[in-house]
Amino acid sequence: xxxxxxxxxxxxxxxxxxxxxxxxxxxxxxxxxxxxxxxxxxxxxxxxxxxxxxxxxxxxxxxxxxxxxxxxxxxxxxxxxxxxxxxxxxxxxxxxxxxxxxxxxxxxxxxxxxxxxxxxxxxxxxxxxxxxxxxxxxxxxxxxxxxxxxxxxxxxxxxxxxxxxxxxxxxxxxxxxxxxxxxxxxxxxxxxxxxxxxxxxxxxxxxxxxxxxxxxxxxxxxxxxxxxxxxxxxxxxxxxxxxxxxxxxxxxxxxxxxxxxxxxxxxxxxxxxxxxxxxxxxxxxxxxxxxxxxxxxx
Amino acid sequence: xxxxxxxxxxxxxxxxxxxxxxxxxxxxxxxxxxxxxxxxxxxxxxxxxxxxxxxxxxxxxxxxxxxxxxxxxxxxxxxxxxxxxxxxxxxxxxxxxxxxxxxxxxxxxxxxxxxxxxxxxxxxxxxxxxxxxxxxxxxxxxxxxxxxxxxxxxxxxxxxxxxxxxxxxxxxxxxxxxxxxxxxxxxxxxxxxxxxxxxxxxxxxxxxxxxxxxxxxxxxxxxxxxxxxxxxxxxxxxxxxxxxxxxxxxxxxxxxxxxxxxxxxxxxxxxxxxxxxxxxxxxxxxxxxxxxxxxxxxxxxxxxxxxxxxxxxxxxxxxxxxxxxxxxxxxxx
Numbered sequence: 341x342x343x344x345x346x347x348x349x350x351x352x353x354x355x356x357x358x359x360x361x362x363x364x365x366x367x368x369x370x371x372x373x374x375x376x377x378x379x380x381x382x383x384x385x386x387x388x389x390x391x392x393x394x395x396x397x398x399x400x401x402x403x404x405x406x407x408x409x410x411x412x413x414x415x416x417x418x419x420x421x422x423x424x425x426x427x428x429x430x431x432x433x434x435x436x437x438x439x440x441x442x443x444x445x446x447x448x449x450x451x452x453x454x455x456x457x458x459x460x461x462x463x464x465x466x467x468x469x470x471x472x473x474x475x476x477x478x479x480x481x482x483x484x485x486x487x488x489x490x491x492x493x494x495x496x497x498x499x500x501x502x503x504x505x506x507x508x509x510x511x512x513x514x515x516x517x518x519x520x521x522x523x524x525x526x527x528x529x530x531x532x533x534x535x536x537x538x539x540x541x542x543x544x545x546x547x548x549x550x551x552x553x554x555x556x557x558x559x560x561x562x563x564x565x566x567x568x569x570x571x572x573x574x575x576x577x578x579x580x581x582x583x584x585x586x587x588x589x590x591x592x593x594x595x596x597x598x599x600x601x602x603x604x605x606x607x608x609x610x611x612x613x614x615x616x617x618x619x620x621x622x623x624x625x626x627x628x629x630x631x632x633x634x635x636x637x638x
Numbered sequence: 639x640x641x642x643x644x645x646x647x648x649x650x651x652x653x654x655x656x657x658x659x660x661x662x663x664x665x666x667x668x669x670x671x672x673x674x675x676x677x678x679x680x681x682x683x684x685x686x687x688x689x690x691x692x693x694x695x696x697x698x699x700x701x702x703x704x705x706x707x708x709x710x711x712x713x714x715x716x717x718x719x720x721x722x723x724x725x726x727x728x729x730x731x732x733x734x735x736x737x738x739x740x741x742x743x744x745x746x747x748x749x750x751x752x753x754x755x756x757x758x759x760x761x762x763x764x765x766x767x768x769x770x771x772x773x774x775x776x777x778x779x780x781x782x783x784x785x786x787x788x789x790x791x792x793x794x795x796x797x798x799x800x801x802x803x804x805x806x807x808x809x810x811x812x813x814x815x816x817x818x819x820x821x822x823x824x825x826x827x828x829x830x831x832x833x834x835x836x837x838x839x840x841x842x843x844x845x846x847x848x849x850x851x852x853x854x855x856x857x858x859x860x861x862x863x864x865x866x867x868x869x870x871x872x873x874x875x876x877x878x879x880x881x882x883x884x885x886x887x888x889x890x891x892x893x894x895x896x897x898x899x900x901x902x903x904x905x906x907x908x909x910x911x912x913x914x915x916x917x918x919x920x921x922x923x924x925x926x927x928x929x930x931x932x933x934x935x936x937x938x939x940x941x942x943x944x945x946x947x948x949x950x951x952x953x954x955x956x957x958x959x960x961x962x963x964x965x966x967x968x969x970x971x
Contacts, residue, residue: 352705372819378829379820379883387831387839410762410837414753414768415847417855421731430851431859439842439860440738440851464739464747465757466765 345595356486394436395562397443398540400428401429401451401459402468406559417441419459425452428459446542446557451480453541458580476508481540482563483513483533483555491554493530502531502544502555505506507508511537513544535564647806650955663948663961670790677733678740678854687729688743737791737850738841739771747771750766751779751893752886753847756840759832776893784894788880788887789920789947793849797864798880801871802920808872815875818923821888845879846886849934866927881943894942900964901946902938903929907970908956915950915959925950929958937969938962956957 358366391400391410400419403409419442420428427449431437442459444451453475460468472478483502488494493515506513514527531544533555542557578584597604642915680686729746730744739749748773757764779787789795804810831839841847845867848860867879880887903909906929916922917927924941927934934940951959 368817369819372817373823375729375816375820376825377827379824380831383828383839383843384831384835387837387842388835391835393838402965407836408762411762411832412757412764413838414739414757415851416735416749416837417843417851418735418739418741420855421734430855432852432856432860433842433848433863438837440847440855460739462734462767464741464749464765464768464771465762466768470765504717514934 345348391438392436393438393443393559394581395559396445396447397431397437398446398451398480398542398557398559400442400444400459400468401453401457401468401475401480401539402472403480404467404469409467410438410441412465413441414465414467416464417442418462418464420461422458424454424458425449427451431473444542446481446540446545447553448546450542450546450557451478451539453539454522455476476537476539476620478539481542481557482535482560483538483540483542483544484558484563485531485533485555486558487554490550490552491531492549496522496526498529499549500529500531501547502548503519503529505543505547507541508537508539512539648953650912650914651953654955655957660952663952666688666887667790667947668796669766671793671796674791675793675850678736681731686732688732689729733831735845736792736854738847739768746774748775750847750886751776752889753838753841754839755829755889756832759829760836760838761833779890779893780896781947782899783897783899783944783946784890784892784942785887785945786894786897786899787882787890789945791852792846794845794864794867794884795880797845797849797868798871798877798920801868802877804872805876806917810873811935812873813876815878816882817883821883822884822892824883825885825888840885840921844886846884867916882919891942894944896964897942897946898964899946900938900940900962900966900970901944901948901950901959902936902962902966902968903958904937904962905956905958905961905970906930906937906967909958910956914953914955916954918949920945936967938964938966940964 393406399406400423404412413453415429415430417564420430427444428442429444431439431441431443432437436442455475457472457475457478460470460472463470485491492499500515502512503509503515509629511534513531513533518530520526520528540557540560544555545553545557548555574584594600648660675681681688686739731741732743734741734744737750738753739747741747747767747770749768750774754764754768754772757768843863845860845863848857848863851856852860852864870878871880875882903925909929915925919925921941921943924939924944925930927941928939930935946961948961951957951961
């Protein structure tokens with residue numbers, strides 16, 4: 341960048357249109373502009389690439405959707421200081437999380453869902469949305485029972501730890517009864533997450549007794565599917581409009597089911613063999629017909 | 639060896655004023671830098687909390703400093719670097735957060751203007767606290783002097799000063815500095831990058847915020863960014879980071895156009911051209927107009943790139959410089 345070297349002039353007869361001082365200024369400016377823009381380009385590309393958030397890292401309650409959050413968060417750490425259980429951390433350079441942004445890890449330190457949501461109170465920019473007043477409305481992620489092969493409830497054993505640990509007790513995680521295919525008299529109580537209530541706090545993941553948790557908090561976009569915007573559910577539409585929109589279809593008689601509503605092919609009358617029939621659409625009925633019951637009651 | 643030591647920068651000043659006076663402003667700056675760092679952790683480390691208790695009328699809040707018996711034993715100090723130590727519910731931090739944004743005495747929000755502008759550039763309209771905080775900081779530096787931040791607050795200054803010291807002591811001459819204006823283009827570029835990516839792009843690598851955040855929230859690989867700054871300044875470019883690249887310094891230098899606090903060469907006729915001030919100054923080009931009347935008559939260093947660090951005052955054995963205000967026109971010639 342040293343432009344001070346004496347310039348050799350082999351043809352001194354003409355005065356250049358651009359004076360040397362001006363030439364030096366322009367070339368210096370071009371150099372500065374080039375270097376500055378090059379570096380800005382570098383950090384732009386790097387930051388864009390490094391914006392991905394590890395699926396294990398969860399944002400504090402009230403965090404704006406990730407793209408907005410990355411624009412709004414000043415990386416100041418006030419939420420970390422205001423977190424009573426101290427579970428929030430600021431990502432360090434080298435972590436698979438945008439540098440300096442707050443996060444928590446459900447398995448090691450879940451959100452304890454403080455009622456007054458102190459982490460939001462001092463956020464200077466509103467990256468943690470102050471409109472969140474009720475912690476039950478927080479959506480930090482969504483619990484998903486990711487592995488039915490190791491969850492001991494699916495093995496027919498009693499556990500229910502995740503159910504009991506859930507702060508939105510009895511709503512976010514419910515226990516669904518199913519008959520145990522290995523036994524003719526036992527129920528399986530299967531933890532089931534209801535996205536309507538789950539805040540994604542992670543207490544279930546923390547409490548899972550397995551070496552690696554079978555229930556995990558995933559970012560909502562990983563945990564949930566999304567139906568096409570134009571999709572309609574026929575049975576809902578029929579109810580809304582008080583009848584089918586495409587006209588009732590011809591009801592051809594089905595032999596043996598003449599007394600049923602059209603389409604109802606469920607079998608009620610014969611004794612139902614329940615062993616091995618997990619997919620039974622009927623809710624589990626503890627009072628079984630006598631002829632299939634061995635008589636023992638829990 | 640002796641000959642070399644006697645030629646060291648500042649030797650004359652130490653001989654004529656004594657070591658203390660020849661390092662007065664340097665020591666004050668270090669005290670300011672470390673003091674500001676300490677303020678951010680004074681609450682958990684030294685048990686100094688702010689107590690807010692409602693008075694009987696219920697309308698006024700009483701703010702008082704309480705020094706609780708140390709909540710932590712000193713042996714565990716290092717393990718408490720994070721956020722493990724928490725005050726009881728009615729005690730508040732003296733300063734909470736970091737240099738990007740913080741809350742003083744639980745009432746006064748402060749936000750760094752560079753971070754704030756990046757948030758705006760990324761397309762987010764921040765809440766009132768950030769706006770108020772950025773305004774307060776901006777007005778403060780407009781009045782006092784933009785790059786006062788660089789030399790009196792910024793933690794990276796300690797690193798680049800160390801690199802400059804290493805250059806002088808090791809006699810490193812190689813200098814591949816980029817053009818000094820690169821920082822302004824880079825500053826603009828970081829805003830464009832923020833706008834295009836929708837994130838605070840610079841904050842992935844900004845050594846200034848990484849240094850301060852890292853000290854109190856975990857350094858991680860940020861240490862290597864700081865090591866890189868030190869190596870770059872030591873072996874590649876003299877004052878390469880602060881003086882040529884740092885976009886934060888560039889913004890603060892733009893804020894320094896109206897700085898009231900300035901250094902002036904009020905006894906410039908006493909200058910014996912020893913060049914010590916030019917060697918020690920992090921932005922040597924700012925001295926000449928004031929000291930040698932190059933293009934200006936005022937003895938005040940008006941260039942906004944001057945960081946008001948006061949090293950020229952320390953290093954001058956003829957006491958040519960002093961800290962004064964912008965309109966001080968007194969001069970010996």
